[in-house]
Amino acid sequence: AQKVTQAQTEISVVEKEDVTLDCVYETRDTTYYLFWYKQPPSGELVFLIRRNSFDEQNEISGRYSWNFQKSTSSFNFTITASQVVDSAVYFCALSGNQGGKLIFGQGTELSVKP
């Protein structure tokens, strides 16, 4: 069975703070993909990043960085110097050998206050 767990339901930070969103996954597939999506209040799911199971290299994109560790089955997301525009629900997701089907975590609602 595949499962994604985002233990943090809500996080509230003050602008310019760093914040890390946790994601832990379970899968028996040897090849799989991990994703982060952002869902602002407007409702659209915005793709942020995809990592495959063979690439554990961490990635940085501007203020965003991702830490993928297969040993702990985690794919954590850090926002550096958070801004009010970062306020959204963030979903971690997994796809394996099921025709591209996405398994979502429950989401973490991030609130960045000025």
Add this chain to the structure above:
Amino acid sequence: DAMVIQNPRYQVTQFGKPVTLSCSQTLNHNVMYWYQQKSSQAPKLLFHYYDKDFNNEADTPDNFQSRRPNTSFCFLDIRSPGLGDAAMYLCATRLGGLETQYFGPGTRLLVL
């Protein structure tokens, strides 16, 4: 330019009155998905098309149907909406062989 388009963005219907939501894409992706997302929950896959092949999730109610007349368009039909069907409906596309799904802005459905 919008790549996955959903119309309308907001839809109000009456209990039991059939409603159709539409999705179109300019990406020429061969896979299209429909998700239902209720408040404070993760998106839940209803079904998807791989080219013309329809794939229904086991727990999708019969009340939900879909049509894909061509590569660009996909429709979600709710035959007899109930109050519990009020939700955000998200369409997504993917190019077969690649793993990333791209989502449209969603249609918020309200059932009165």
